[in-house]
Amino acid sequence: MNELEYLDAAEQLLLAVEQTCDRINDETDADIDAQRVGGLLTLTFANRSQIIINLQPPLHEVWLAAKSGGYHYKFDGSVWRDTKTGNDFFADLTRDAGVQSGLALVFQA
Known part of the structure; x- marks a missing residue:
């Protein structure tokens, strides 16, 4: 994957x-504040806990930080997969x- 392909998939x-x-905010009682600055997206929930999603262009990865830990994802051509577990990014984010x-x-997605 070249730089442009990575940036397109990550975007x-x-x-x-x-x-x-x-x-989710329109259809439920959830109140998720999604703040984006460049390649950094912070999700803040009503209880003030956060999930942070951060692009890592030099590695062609997307990182997710949550209370459960930190995860690194690489694009396999169709989905973003955790580099250790193989889990799908959106399944982990949902969890x-x-x-x-x-x-x-x-x-x-």
């Missing part, structure tokens, strides 16, 4: 997360957002 991922937060918010939230 699509961040946009999907932001759009999902908007949808961690649900635990941290106390609500059944679903994030998807």
Whole structure:
């Protein structure tokens, strides 16, 4: 994957997360504050817990930091996969957002 392909795929991922937060806020009682500065997206839940998603262009990775730990994802051509477990980024985000918010939230590409 070259730099432009990485940046395009990573931008699509961040946009999907932001759009999902908007949808969740519109359709549920959840209150997710999604703040983006460049390649850093911070999700703050009503209880003030946070999940941070950060692009890592030199490594062609996306990093996710949640209460459960820190995770590194690489794009496999179709989905972003954790470099250790192989888990899908959106499955992990769904799990961690649900635990941290106390609500059944679903994030998807």
